[in-house]
Amino acid sequence: MMGTTNLTAPIVFRVEKVGQETMMQKIVQAVMEEQSDTSSRREDYFRFRSLVVYASLIVPVVWLAVFLTAPDTSPILPGGRSALGNRIAAAFRFAITVLD
Numbered sequence: 001m002m003g004t005t006n007l008t009a010p011i012v013f014r015v016e017k018v019g020q021e022t023m024m025q026k027i028v029q030a031v032m033e034e035q036s037d038t039s040s041r042r043e044d045y046f047r048f049r050s051l052v053v054y055a056s057l058i059v060p061v062v063w064l065a066v067f068l069t070a071p072d073t074s075p076i077l078p079g080g081r082s083a084l085g086n087r088i089a090a091a092f093r094f095a096i097t098v099l100d
Contacts, residue, residue: 056095059095060091060092060095062095063090063091063092063094063095064088064091066091067087067088067090067091067094068084068087068088068091070087
């Protein structure tokens with residue numbers, strides 16, 4: 001093990017900044033601010049996610065209404081098929097495409 005031992009003179013320290021002015025205190029303050037920003041970002045994420053969930057519930061209902069009320073000769077029916085199952089399948093295909 002290597003090192004230096006000071007046996008002859010005292011070591012003098014000069015303090016230039018104390019309290020709120022120190023670098024350590026600035027780092028602590030920055031970490032605290034970042035943590036509060038993280039919690040607000042987390043809240044925003046969950047709000048956005050709930051909005052997506054609501055949209056995923058509303059969009060299929062809207063497309064079902066459109067496809068179920070369309071006349072049999074409507075050009076929006078895929079392939080001109082008018083059976084109830086084809087209408088429901090087309091509505092869900094459109095809804096999935098919109099939400100994808």
